[in-house]
Amino acid sequence: MKRQRGRARVALAGAAALCAVAALPGQSWAAGRPSPYVFDTGAKPVKGTPVNINGPRLTAGSVYKDSIEPGEKRYYRIDLDARSNAYVSAVAVPRLGTKVTYADELKVSIEDTSGTECSDGEARFGSAAYARPVADYASRRIEKDSSSCQEAGAYYVLLERDSDAGSTPEPWDVELRFASEPALKSAGPTAAPENWPSASPAAPAGGPQQRHGGTSFHDSTSLKQGEWQDSIKPGETLFYRVPVDWGQQLFAGADLANSPSGDATKSVTNALVLALYNPARGFVDDESGMYYDGKQKSISLDPLAPVAYENRYSSADATSAMRFAGWYYLSVTLSPEIEEAYGSDAVPLTLRVNVKGNAKAAPAYAGPAGDFRVTDDDQAAAESGASAEEAAKSDTMMVVAAAGIGAGTVLVLGLGVWTLLARRRAPEEAAQAVFSVPVQGGPQGPGQGVGHGPAQGYGYGQYGPPPGQ
Template sequence: MNRQRNRGRVTAAALAAMCAAAVLPGQAHAAGPGVYAFDPDAKNVQGAATNVEASTLDEGVPYRSMIKPGEKLYYRVTLDDASAAYVSAVAVPGDAGAVAYGDGITVSLRETDDTRCDSGQATFGSGAYARPITAYASRTVKEGGSTCHEGGPYDVLVERESKAGSSQEPWGLELRFLQEPKLKNGTSMPTEAPESWPSASAKPLTGKQQKRSGGSGFSEATSLENGRWQDTVAPGQTRFYRVPVDWGQQLYASAGLSNTTSGGEEFVGSALTLSLANPAQGQVSDATLSYSGGPASASLRPLPPVAYRNRFDSSSQVSAMRFAGWYYLSVSLSPKLKESYGAEPIPFELSVQVKNQAGESPYEGDAGVFGVTDQDREVARKGQNAEQAAKSGPMTVVAAAGIGTGTVLVLGLGVWTLLARRRASAAGHPAGGGNQPSAQGW
């Protein structure tokens, strides 16, 4: 009898835990200060010192690598002869590693004869503190162009710059290779940058503030919709979020750091960095604020509405707003605050506004990561990250795969039936009788 009771308790406890997992899909778990959450599906890959020995990166697959100070590492991708292509690298220094102004990474895409197609750079800037930074390089096919247009193998070169006084520890790398979908047949796309766009700052939001915890990497980024979002960030920590921005829509974002209750008043320059990256994880823009213990805020400069023609602009900020999809916001707090204000997290508010109606996609078929769906908007409303959204998607519910509602209901009925039979057996009666429960902006 005791053995039966124990089994019942274990089964009930397991069911309770599964129920809890099923009804709490939107909880984000941010790691401690300085800890970056690499994509759990990332494959390990080693960069090569020579291009002929470079490992190939498959499209759409996340990779994890490592780079030392002064290293120049080659990887390889295979491009078709029509699609725009993007290769990004997120550099992840150690949480205690010292960095200097100008330290960072450069990513370039090259033909195998070393002809450069494009390059992008990311540095730690005036803040000069270790945090994840991202850069990307692209290949845009232009009519009448003479280089980087043919299909075939291309080299990806990732270079690290670190001053002599900076940490000499290796940095982690998170790599991605993406190709833009093909345009619709017969679509005449613009070939020049926009002449003008609305550049006024957005009015501050006045709605109710809500709490939502950020993730610790791009793969864990917590989804947001329009609103005022409250979270906390500790010295040396970075929080990640993502916002769906469709064609023709314009994104505004600001971060306001709360006053501290520790009583300190020491001035810390570039104490907080608010950064924006596009769906290909290319750097778009950032803003910083200084801190003296009182409330302080920073806003991203107004950015153009998402449009295909933005890619032809000479400004990297405008050019990066070239396609729809999930745009990533990150909030980093300098570890220097720990000296004057302690290690406890400080509250902050992240204000997000996406304006304008969504326009039509220029792509043929499914846009993949370069589009926004109704399901994406629902995911943003719920505050789920990518993994949580995948587990709670329509097919998961229909098939009752993983820990879904269907699984919980079936298991619940099975557990109820099992316990009922045991009780009936103990009482000397069959378990079958009685009342049973029924189960356009191009």
């Protein structure tokens, strides 16, 4: 059943640190054990407070890690201008094997200083009620005809965890991310497109290729259009990302292969969940209506609107979420109930990705688009299959290398200037030496008058000029 929701310092030590590979946590599917979800390595530990004005400050472009218990509220502060759109996403990461229900959710909202809610989002499990990472975002959007949440100043992010009485009361880890979208140089259309191609495309050409998914948004595996083969264990969630530019339309589906073993008379409802999130990690759409009986099954997301800035004005949540270009994230989860019926072995998985349409010109942003664009490096990552983490490290190393080259160039130029000045000074110092003699004796004692202090050095020293000068 589908859920309807809407400088770097240039130093050898620093370079060595960037090259280090962090060890990934081991995967364990036992009940109550930590999820293998790999949090962003740059995530800052933070602790939200029950009183809004005491909440820790979040800064744009940063990622944070917290946790939340059932029924708990946690506040954070963000400082916004009166021009940019702001998005704060929250990823709920319950422990594997813990019990969740349809009623369990993590709500994220943004409020102004008067307590007015700017917007909210709910990370839910829906009818596929088993523990897995789920996410959504809240936004503060600048709107010409709106009278609320438009001023510059302090705003407050609120996390609330609603939990069913029968659910496991363990705290959930939470990954928070604050992204800012620049304003437009001039106002554009405010009506979302109403019609777009809805026919599902044919299977991608080129044949299947192997590519293994990551465990989180942070280490999601990059994909381009194609048919991708993987395998997935019961209870496991795999993450992928696809670059989708302005004007392009994304289609995605997943096939679960037949099981070679297990009781074919048993079946599992909501056996596979395919979910899509936008570049700000806001929920777009999902599909979980797979009835698995050991035979190959397939699910697909409903056709989505081509990416357009004005989609944000749509009343349909899935369309509104297709509001900017960038990396779109796909997560695939296999129900833990599969293990009981068909064993713990990984089941072959095929992911079908189509990206239709030519890229269009980006909207006229008044500043850098940041995450909300598709670059040549993004396309290269999708071609190679680099994970989000690997691509980020590669970009950082390029910055360090460029900075190193720049520093080296400055050093070479500096040496050249120093050499030139030294050559010009040499005749002057030679001429001065005719009239200057080293100072002998004095307070330093014999032979100590030649120095480089302000009253020593070559020339007159602290005894004045030579006789006759």
